[in-house]
Amino acid sequence: MKSPLVVEPLFYIGPVPITQPVVATWVIMAVMVLFSILLSRHLKQRPGRTQAVMELITGALDHQIEDVVQSDPAPYRVLIGTIFLFVLIANWSGMLPGVEPPTAHLETDAALALLVFAATLYHGVRSNGLVGYLKTFAEPTWIMIPLNLVEQITRTFSLIIRLFGNVMSGVFVIGIMLSLAGLLVPIPLMALDLLTGAVQAYIFAILGCVFIGAAVSEGRDTASQERSPS
Amino acid sequence: MRIDWWTIGLQTINLVVLLWLLGRFFFRPMTRVVAERRAAANKMLDAAKAAQEKAEAATKEAEAERERVAASRLEALEAARKEAEAQRAKLIEAAHEEARRERAEAEAALDHARGQAEAQLARQANALAADMAARLLEAPAAKLPLASFLPELEHALAALPEATREKLATEAAPATLVNARTLGEAEQQAVREALGRALGHEAVLTFDTDPALIAGLRLSGGMAVLDVNLRADLDRVTARLDARDE
Numbered sequence: 001m002k003s004p005l006v007v008e009p010l011f012y013i014g015p016v017p018i019t020q021p022v023v024a025t026w027v028i029m030a031v032m033v034l035f036s037i038l039l040s041r042h043l044k045q046r047p048g049r050t051q052a053v054m055e056l057i058t059g060a061l062d063h064q065i066e067d068v069v070q071s072d073p074a075p076y077r078v079l080i081g082t083i084f085l086f087v088l089i090a091n092w093s094g095m096l097p098g099v100e101p102p103t104a105h106l107e108t109d110a111a112l113a114l115l116v117f118a119a120t121l122y123h124g125v126r127s128n129g130l131v132g133y134l135k136t137f138a139e140p141t142w143i144m145i146p147l148n149l150v151e152q153i154t155r156t157f158s159l160i161i162r163l164f165g166n167v168m169s170g171v172f173v174i175g176i177m178l179s180l181a182g183l184l185v186p187i188p189l190m191a192l193d194l195l196t197g198a199v200q201a202y203i204f205a206i207l208g209c210v211f212i213g214a215a216v217s218e219g220r221d222t223a224s225q226e227r228s229p230s
Numbered sequence: 231m232r233i234d235w236w237t238i239g240l241q242t243i244n245l246v247v248l249l250w251l252l253g254r255f256f257f258r259p260m261t262r263v264v265a266e267r268r269a270a271a272n273k274m275l276d277a278a279k280a281a282q283e284k285a286e287a288a289t290k291e292a293e294a295e296r297e298r299v300a301a302s303r304l305e306a307l308e309a310a311r312k313e314a315e316a317q318r319a320k321l322i323e324a325a326h327e328e329a330r331r332e333r334a335e336a337e338a339a340l341d342h343a344r345g346q347a348e349a350q351l352a353r354q355a356n357a358l359a360a361d362m363a364a365r366l367l368e369a370p371a372a373k374l375p376l377a378s379f380l381p382e383l384e385h386a387l388a389a390l391p392e393a394t395r396e397k398l399a400t401e402a403a404p405a406t407l408v409n410a411r412t413l414g415e416a417e418q419q420a421v422r423e424a425l426g427r428a429l430g431h432e433a434v435l436t437f438d439t440d441p442a443l444i445a446g447l448r449l450s451g452g453m454a455v456l457d458v459n460l461r462a463d464l465d466r467v468t469a470r471l472d473a474r475d476e
Binding site: 039040079 | 232233234236237238240241242244245246247248249251252253255256257259260261262263264266267270
């Protein structure tokens with residue numbers, strides 16, 4: 001019996017193996033983009049129900065980002081919002097029969113975490129400068145440099161593993177339940193999975209936000225601390 | 231467990247593409263529409279505020295206008311009141327004047343009436359006096375002899391114009407001699423003789439009696455009436471008194 005964690009290529013484009021998570025991601029992307037295009041064509045000053053819900057979501061995201069970063073949410077809105085919406089939809093896509101959520105595979109989570117990591121670096125460097133950002137690793141003292149470096153890696157991995165573990169375990173539990181008692185019994189677990197999926201999407205987005213916010217504000221704190229004694 | 235690096239790479243690319251697409255087709259339009267709505271709302275609020283300020287200004291102006299109108303109304307009322315007072319004073323003055331005039335007229339009328347009454351009273355008194363005198367004279371006058379009146383009658387006849395005297399007591403127009411008491415034959419004869427002397431011709435007389443004469447004679451014939459008696463004297467005295475009293 002092969003491991004359920006191993007993804008087998010569905011087909012090849014040239015030398016590139018295309019796996020099930022990649023296809024699922026494409027479908028989700030297509031749905032999201034199509035929905036966005038349709039919605040953006042019918043935006044009105046007096047919002048309809050759908051537009052109102054979407055405005056509510058973006059507004060709530062803005063509020064969350066602002067709370068965490070303590071500054072204008074505009075530069076982080078697209079990244080955090082996309083991550084949140086994608087992870088949410090990907091997690092919930094498992095409810096559709098025959099679909100395995102892309103986030104139940106380590107590769108997708110790794111790609112998401114990589115994105116957050118890159119954004120952390122980018123925003124850290126952009127707001128503090130390269131030297132300023134590197135200096136934040138020597139906070140509070142230079143002895144902390146190895147720890148801080150390790151922290152960057154470990155927290156990225158923790159992002160990956162947290163999302164992967166939660167979603168994958170949900171999928172597994174439902175799979176097992178289905179094989180034991182197919183009718184009605186998995187429904188509570190599926191409901192729980194919905195909750196878990198939403199919570200994980202929120203946690204992933206907020207943690208990404210916290211990391212970016214920390215990278216941005218650590219430099220700011222350092223700068224203000226350096227200025228204040230003089 | 232095996233990590234599929236191809237899948238990681240593809241998923242990363244997928245996510246970056248999704249990031250771009252959603253940013254372009256979802257977040258940017260949403261942000262724009264919210265910002266536009268906020269701007270519109272701000273504009274509306276500004277407009278509402280401006281309208282409110284305008285309305286407040288209009289209200290203030292209306293209030294000022296109302297106060298102005300009220301003030302002018304008070305002024306007009308005051309002017310009307312003053313005019314009414316002046317009019318009233320004028321009317322009162324005119325009424326007083328009228329009253330004074332009417333009182334003066336009434337007093338004059340009263341004076342006149344009193345004068346008339348007094349004159350009337352005086353006339354009555356004169357008449358009464360004449361009456362009293364007549365009563366008093368009645369008894370002594372009866373004793374007066376006829377002869378005492380004849381000279382006076384002759385004198386009166388002499389005073390008459392010649393033409394009148396000639397026609398008096400003729401056969402054609404006999405004269406009437408009235409006496410207070412009835413004359414005897416001798417007395418009648420004496421009268422005829424005396425008159426005949428005065429007239430120059432024989433006197434044709436008829437005799438009559440009237441006690442109202444008290445004493446004396448009245449000769450009447452044609453146009454002439456000669457009174458030689460106390461009644462005529464009393465009447466003359468009364469008339470003189472009346473004339474004096476009026």
